[in-house]
Amino acid sequence: MHNLRELKGQPIASRMMSSYLQAHPPPLMVLHGPDGTGKWSAAEAFIQQSMCEVGTGCGACPACRKILRGEHPDFIRFPEDRVYIGETTDPADFTVRWLLNTRLCYTPFDGPMRYVLFPRADLIQHEAETALLKTLEEPPQHTRFLFLVRNLDDLKQTIVSRGVPIPFRLLPETVMRELGGELSEAELRLLGGSLHLAPFLKTELFRKMSEMVRNGLEHPQALVQLEKWIRQGEQKRFADLLPQDEGFEYLELLDIFGLLLLENLTGHPQRQSLAPAVFEFKAQLHREMSGLHHYLLGRLFQKLDRILFRREKAG
Ligand SMILES: [Zn+2]
Incomplete structure (x- = not known):
């Protein structure tokens, strides 16, 4: 999925994110809801569309191609793993100090905006979360954060309050049938509205x-x-x-x-x-x-x- 129009069964999230694409995106968007309901693909589509030179997530322009190869310097995608604060000097890659000291302190390389995606924001460790909170209090002008969580309760309330929560719901049966391919009645019941x-x-x-x-x-x-x-x-x-x-x-x-x-x-x-x-x-x-x-x-x-x-x- 490269375009938010392809996001199925999530009318609220779809409307919210599309409107932020047109206007100024907020410093932090918190996409929350069950696994397998489209949070991750929506986040990536949003970022790609926002960076795409024609604005559609065309897949063919230089920016899209870099994103698809996972090589865009202004799209920082953290691993689906615990995120630590990192050492004060020479912090390891994908720690918060690495992000702050070696990335966010510079303007973006390619475009006007840089995106930072945390696919498992619930795994950001205490100290790292506190440091990020400080950053979010005075967000860098050229940086936008996207956090993905199952429940908003997985984050500090102070973090949530800095961002815009974007709700993802379990998918209705029609969408499950459309997206899930050949699923039997029993399989649809087992999945219960999530493709995870x-x-x-x-x-x-x-x-x-x-x-x-x-x-x-x-x-x-x-x-x-x-x-x-x-x-x-x-x-x-x-x-x-x-x-x-x-x-x-x-x-x-x-x-x-x-x-x-x-x-x-x-x-x-x-x-x-x-x-x-x-x-x-x-x-x-x-x-x-x-x-x-x-x-x-x-x-x-x-x-x-x-x-x-x-x-x-x-x-
Ligand atoms: Zn493009």
């Missing part, structure tokens, strides 16, 4: 996980195997079944495992008693406590086993 996990549905791991969940709900032995397999996944990263470059986090895989369980419980005679256990598992999963998911998995499988196969004992 769409590539995962095409992997061997997803096929295997679906099969093991189906079997696990039918036989006690298969349920034991399912638990063991899911737990092993943390160490082995399911490396044999997942393309290296997909980079799904283990917690995301547990999330989709929960969704698969729910999907397979549709029409199941014990759905009423099983679904709450899965809901609880999913809700607790994202708490920032290390090792919590071991405990949650244990509890979930215990309940599944009891309700599915030992009803007489559970009374």
Whole structure:
């Protein structure tokens, strides 16, 4: 996507960003909303259109070509990783001191404007965030920042208040169908309005996980195997079944495992008693406590086993 007109299913974000393209963009735009709803492509399209010599993100002018090759000196895209403050002298690349001392202190190389994109602004570390806040209080004239986060709560309130929040929502079904290619009804339900996990549905791991969940709900032995397999996944990263470059986090895989369980419980005679256990598992999963998911998995499988196969004992 090189032009904001291609942004689908996000009328508010689309209107806001297009109007900033025409006029003066604010020093900081905070694009917030679930993964897989277009934040990143919208940010890149905005930047490319803004820098493009004909203003359309044509893809052919020298500025567009530099951006597409990832070589435009005035488009600073931070990695999707933790951002630190950096050493006082000779700070490492993509630290905040590196940005301030070796980039922002100069005027842009090529055009009138420089853009700095933080795809995971939630991973900016405390000191780095404070330093950026100072910069945002008196923003450099030629620099514009774009922060991407899932929730505005992931940023200091003082940062948010310096910027313009731009909301991204889960995508409506029509847009999911349009963008997602050949997705089945069940797959659309699993994705729930975000394309983030769409590539995962095409992997061997997803096929295997679906099969093991189906079997696990039918036989006690298969349920034991399912638990063991899911737990092993943390160490082995399911490396044999997942393309290296997909980079799904283990917690995301547990999330989709929960969704698969729910999907397979549709029409199941014990759905009423099983679904709450899965809901609880999913809700607790994202708490920032290390090792919590071991405990949650244990509890979930215990309940599944009891309700599915030992009803007489559970009374
Ligand atoms: Zn262009």
